[in-house]
Amino acid sequence: MGPGDPLLLTRQAMAVLGSADRVVAPTGSADEPGRAESVVLQAMPEISITRLPFDMTPDVQGGLLTRAASHREVARKLLPWLSTGEEVAFITLGDPNIYSTFSALVLALRQLGWEGAVETVPGITAFQALASRTGTVLLDGTESLSLVTALDGTTHVEEALREPDRAVVVYKGGKHLPEIAALLSSVGRLEGAVFGEHIGLEGEWTGPLAEVPEHSASYLATVIVPPLTDSEGQA
Amino acid sequence: MGPGDPLLLTRQAMAVLGSADRVVAPTGSADEPGRAESVVLQAMPEISITRLPFDMTPDVQGGLLTRAASHREVARKLLPWLSTGEEVAFITLGDPNIYSTFSALVLALRQLGWEGAVETVPGITAFQALASRTGTVLLDGTESLSLVTALDGTTHVEEALREPDRAVVVYKGGKHLPEIAALLSSVGRLEGAVFGEHIGLEGEWTGPLAEVPEHSASYLATVIVPPLTDSEGQA
Numbered sequence: 001m002g003p004g005d006p007l008l009l010t011r012q013a014m015a016v017l018g019s020a021d022r023v024v025a026p027t028g029s030a031d032e033p034g035r036a037e038s039v040v041l042q043a044m045p046e047i048s049i050t051r052l053p054f055d056m057t058p059d060v061q062g063g064l065l066t067r068a069a070s071h072r073e074v075a076r077k078l079l080p081w082l083s084t085g086e087e088v089a090f091i092t093l094g095d096p097n098i099y100s101t102f103s104a105l106v107l108a109l110r111q112l113g114w115e116g117a118v119e120t121v122p123g124i125t126a127f128q129a130l131a132s133r134t135g136t137v138l139l140d141g142t143e144s145l146s147l148v149t150a151l152d153g154t155t156h157v158e159e160a161l162r163e164p165d166r167a168v169v170v171y172k173g174g175k176h177l178p179e180i181a182a183l184l185s186s187v188g189r190l191e192g193a194v195f196g197e198h199i200g201l202e203g204e205w206t207g208p209l210a211e212v213p214e215h216s217a218s219y220l221a222t223v224i225v226p227p228l229t230d231s232e233g234q235a
Numbered sequence: 236m237g238p239g240d241p242l243l244l245t246r247q248a249m250a251v252l253g254s255a256d257r258v259v260a261p262t263g264s265a266d267e268p269g270r271a272e273s274v275v276l277q278a279m280p281e282i283s284i285t286r287l288p289f290d291m292t293p294d295v296q297g298g299l300l301t302r303a304a305s306h307r308e309v310a311r312k313l314l315p316w317l318s319t320g321e322e323v324a325f326i327t328l329g330d331p332n333i334y335s336t337f338s339a340l341v342l343a344l345r346q347l348g349w350e351g352a353v354e355t356v357p358g359i360t361a362f363q364a365l366a367s368r369t370g371t372v373l374l375d376g377t378e379s380l381s382l383v384t385a386l387d388g389t390t391h392v393e394e395a396l397r398e399p400d401r402a403v404v405v406y407k408g409g410k411h412l413p414e415i416a417a418l419l420s421s422v423g424r425l426e427g428a429v430f431g432e433h434i435g436l437e438g439e440w441t442g443p444l445a446e447v448p449e450h451s452a453s454y455l456a457t458v459i460v461p462p463l464t465d466s467e468g469q470a
Contacts, residue, residue, distance in 0.1 A: 007247035010359065011278065015242065043246065097366040097373045104375075120367045124245065128357035131332040135353065138332045140339075144391055145382040147374070156379055 001091050002124035004035060005200025006042040012121050014044060020089035022081060023047055026054040026074075026101060035201060036091040049091075052077060054101065067104070075108035082109070082116055093220075096120040099149075099171060126222045127169045130196035133206045136224055138167050143227045145169065150176045154183055161187055164228040174221035181209055189225050197221045236326050237359035239270060240435025241277035248356050249279060255324035257316055258282055261289040261309075261336060270436060271326040284326075287312060289336065302339070310343035317344070317351055328455075331355040334384075334406060361457045362404045365431035368441045371459055373402050378462045380404065385411045389418055396422055399463040409456035416444055424460050432456045 002008030017023055017040065027034030030053045033041070037049050055070030081088055096102040097120055106118055127147070131138050139145055144166045148156035150173030157180055160168045173180055174197070184190040196206035197218045205213070209223055237243030252258055252275065262269030265288045268276070272284050290305030316323055331337040332355055341353055362382070366373050374380055379401045383391035385408030392415055395403045408415055409432070419425040431441035432453045440448070444458055 002245070005247070007250065008245050008357065010237070010243050010245050011249075012240075012242035014246075095363055095366075095373075097363070097371065098380075099374050099376075103372040118370065120370075122243065122359045122363035122367045124357045124359065125363075128330055128332070128360075131330075132355045132357045135355075136332065137338040138330075139334050139382070141334075142384045142386055142391075144384070144395070145333075145380075147380040147382070149377045149379070151377055156377075160379070 001036060001039060001093065003094060003126040003129040003199040004039055004204075005129065006039050008124045008129060008200065009040070009043050010121065010123070013123065016089050016121055017044060017047055017091070019087075021086040022050055023089045023091065024050045024052050024078070025091045027051045028056045029053060036093055039093075039200070040091050068108075071101075071104045071108040072111070074105060075112050075114075078105075078109065079112060079114060082114060092123075095123040095125050097122070098125060126171070126196065126199055126220070127224060129199045130194060130206060130222050130224055133196065133199065134194040134224075136192075136194055136226055138169075138224065138226065140227075140229075143167060147171065149173070150180060154179050157183060161189065161225070164189075167227045168223075168225040170223040170225075172219060172221070173223055174218045177209075177212060177221070177223075180223060181212075184209070184225060189228065193223060193225045195221070195223050236271060236274060236328065238329060238361040238364040238434040239274055239439075240364065241274050243359045243364060243435065244275075244278050245356065245358070248358065251324050251356055252279060252282055252326070254322075256321040257285055258324045258326065259285045259287050259313070260326045262286045263291045264288060271328055274328075274435070275326050303343075306336075306339045306343040307346070309340060310347050310349075313340075313344065314347060314349060317349060327358075330358040330360050332357070333360060361406070361431065361434055361455070362459055364434045365429060365441060365457050365459055368431065368434065369429040369459075371427075371429055371461055373404075373459065373461065375462075375464075378402060382406065384408070385415060389414050392418060396424065396460070399424075402462045403458075403460040405458040405460075407454060407456070408458055409453045412444075412447060412456070412458075415458060416447075419444070419460060424463065428458060428460045430456070430458050 025034050025037040030051050052074050055066050092100050092102050146160035147169045148160050149171050150157050184193050193209040195209040195212045197220055198204045260269050260272040265286050287309045290301050327335050327337050381395035382404045383395050384406050419428050428444040430444040430447045433439045
């Protein structure tokens with residue numbers, strides 16, 4: 001369903017949501033709509049959505065086991081519906097094949113012996129929406145792009161920055177923003193780098209990384225570092 | 236407008252196309268609709284589209300100058316409309332900030348002194364559509380992704396393959412498919428790699444890279460090499 005802006009749903013996503021026997025959405029608590037539910041309801045208010053409570057512990061080391069247990073539990077809840085032949089649509093932020101809960105959920109279903117067919121609908125990623133919102137050209141010609149995470153530190157970011165003509169996108173770096181900014185500054189690439197969080201959601205903030213207010217450091221954080229171009233003396 | 240499947244247009248793309256004063260589309264020859272025009276008309280048959288003949292020489296060395304001249308010519312054609320305050324929507328395959336003609340066209344307009352506002356609407360990329368079509372999970376956990384081109388050889392691909400837990404996406408590699416397949420085979424990553432071309436367009440082919448028919452080697456070619464996972468003996 002894309003990064004959170006209801007306008008970024010595709011025609012295919014809407015067609016699938018409109019024709020599925022059941023639409024399910026992850027939520028942190030059964031009493032409240034999750035982000036995915038809220039966004040879809042803005043685009044399609046007539047849809048009825050079944051909430052699936054997920055453990056939302058971030059995927060740091062300690063969280064891995066709790067999350068796996070939570071996926072198993074959700075899979076067990078889905079099984080009866082799937083077994084009676086229901087077509088179930090699972091809504092998820094971003095793209096279901098890129099850092100998504102969806103693949104973990106499918107794995108949990110397979111481990112329970114479910115053999116049904118799985119189809120995914122691609123969604124706009126947060127970094128594409130951020131590039132668009134900030135007027136950032138990501139790639140041109142034969143430039144490359146690295147998409148890395150900084151959940152557990154800036155090692156991947158450092159490595160990706162080695163090539164000046166490579167664009168770098170950093171996901172899940174909310175907790176390490178000051179280190180990332182310092183790193184970029186040290187290689188002369190802070191200028192041009194942009195930051196975004198909660199794109200299309202409440203509390204959206206997008207703009208130059210150098211100007212991020214200190215409180216902004218959420219899980220749904222994205223940094224884009226464009227390639228250094230000719231005009232800046234490189235590549 | 237996404238990779239070519241009319242179902243992958245977003246609500247925002249359709250809203251912009253529906254409200255613009257003029258919709259323009261690149262085409263190789265003024266007498267025939269370009270790919271972008273054909274796709275948009277499938278989704279929105281009522282739209283009237285102005286064709287802009289572009290030089291479609293691939294962006295190899297010799298083609299750079301011809302292409303730049305062609306962008307200048309198209310920019311000159313757009314100027315009178317933009318100067319009288321028309322809101323002009325330019326449709327382009329994929330995402331307008333990722334290897335797109337659109338950024339080159341904006342540059343040409345700027346060089347002619349145009350100072351108007353530019354906004355882009357993100358689009359589903361070919362690699363996301365290919366992942367979805369082939370049931371390929373691109374990224375999980377703290378894995379990384381490299382998006383590289385192989386227009387002028389396999390150097391970038393080779394480099395990106397060094398890390399086993401990094402997904403690699405190769406664009407514009409149509410002419411070097413046999414080398415890419417050999418390279419993957421030599422590092423044990425041919426299995427799981429998928430290939431797609433003309434996704435959503437006439438002549439679409441998607442499937443395992445190892446099974447690509449020999450004639451398939453177009454400019455709009457995408458290869459995905461998923462990360463090696465635990466079950467295959469790697470992180």
